[in-house]
């Protein structure tokens with residue numbers, strides 16, 4: 293029918309707007325990389341590139357107890373983590389939703405008082421003996437209030453943009469993920485929390501400030517084997533962000549006067565990219581009318597534009613707006629909008645009881661009405677008659693009588709939104725992989741005169757289509773190395789071990805090449821490990837695959853490079869990683 297045809301055409305047109313092509317991936321990755329470099333050189337760049345002051349990755353042998361709190365976009369978590377020193381840990385955690393009225397407020401105190409109260413509740417429940425002993429001591433000897441002995445160390449994971457100036461000092465640059473408390477901007481958030489903790493007389497000291505992505509990277513490093521040290525911790529939950537390992541010499545903006553005391557002997561530091569704000573001023577990302585509407589109606593128009601196309605906080609809203617637009621183009625919409633109980637959408641006839649209809653009370657008509665988990669449900673449905681989608685739309689969204697054809701169309705619309713999100717996420721991951729020089733066979737770069745020849749051809753080196761060339765090169769390299777193996781080995785071993793174990797990788801490569809009789813492209817392979825956390829990447833069925841597809845689309849990575857990248861979930865890495873930051877911070881100081 294004409295009406296159905298217009299629905300299909302409309303839906304296809306909308307889905308097409310979310311297309312993010314191979315060319316788009318390549319172009320955007322290039323710009324992302326440029327922005328990363330700019331962020332390392334000066335403050336105020338689109339990608340903030342915030343130094344974390346964490347210069348040591350755990351190796352799995354760390355032991356101890358540390359408290360950690362984590363302010364996500366949705367939840368506040370308190371946990372105590374006991375690291376066993378054998379890559380395992382036990383932890384106790386409580387999670388509470390941050391009340392929406394505290395997320396947008398005129399005063400900061402209320403929010404931080406809420407956090408302190410949650411810490412108190414946690415201590416009362418899980419460390420009551422310690423707390424009671426502390427209060428008993430306060431009663432008998434109140435003058436010892438300056439005492440910190442026997443206090444719990446607490447690592448504060450705060451996942452909004454911070455100008456970090458020390459391991460436990462950081463000034464809020466701006467809020468993200470729907471928070472808006474202008475009074476807190478420019479304040480040291482460790483002090484804001486410590487002040488509220490003090491008011492409750494809790495035996496807790498905020499000793500480390502970190503970010504959930506730094507925590508994810510730390511947690512992944514603690515849990516993985518030493519051969520596969522991660523290069524990136526990334527979060528795709530309410531918001532999105534990533535932390536990676538950067539050479540100190542590249543962090544030009546680092547104020548070494550303050551830093552060198554803490555950084556003695558370090559050569560690398562974890563950088564919290566704050567990549568959610570990539571494109572804040574550039575405006576080069578693909579933009580649909582739905583992106584614009586979402587942005588204009590958000591609490592921070594013009595900001596966090598990358599995050600607004602990728603993360604859990606926003607994808608449900610994009611789907612809602614896109615679905616509404618199809619409803620609006622339906623020729624029947626006006627007429628049925630005025631019916632008493634139901635709004636017709638794109639069905640055959642209003643009087644037909646099998647016509648798809650949207651209830652007036654449907655969350656389709658409320659801003660932020662749809663949760664991003666709906667995109668997962670819709671993408672996951674592989675039943676022949678798309679029963680799950682139709683059921684979910686009827687029960688949770690108030691869209692009734694969805695036929696199979698309509699369900700297919702809505703499914704592909706939902707997939708187009710999450711696919712674009714995952715491919716954009718791939719851009720960020722690709723940029724970090726390239727920036728970390730993971731795709732460059734560094735062993736080649738160490739081989740004296742011949743290296744320039746190899747360096748010149750590096751992009752081709754990793755390109756899947758040129759695999760034969762690689763094999764030929766590898767053979768020549770093998771012949772070359774046979775003559776210089778001892779020299780190469782000593783170069784690799786003389787280098788002090790950096791935070792990311794490139795040198796051990798180099799050793800491994802040189803060992804493998806020198807000991808192996810037959811040499812193929814696998815000789816220069818090494819795993820590039822990435823830790824991820826967040827409900828979106830964990831629970832959306834296609835997110836990780838689409839992200840990897842974007843990695844393959846990038847010339848410098850290609851199919852060969854992508855096959856060397858492992859992406860592993862570091863579940864609740866924020867809390868465990870924060871405890872690691874807290875424990876290592878003590879050693880670092």
Ligand code: ADP
Pocket residue numbers: 364365366367528529530531603604605606663664665666668825826827828831832
């Ligand atoms: P936080 O970011 O606060 O640490 P999460 O990682 O759990 O918490 O992310 C919460 C976000 O994930 C919310 O925006 C929510 O809409 C989204 N989400 C929850 N469940 C799913 C799911 N099954 N699929 C995709 N997104 C989900």
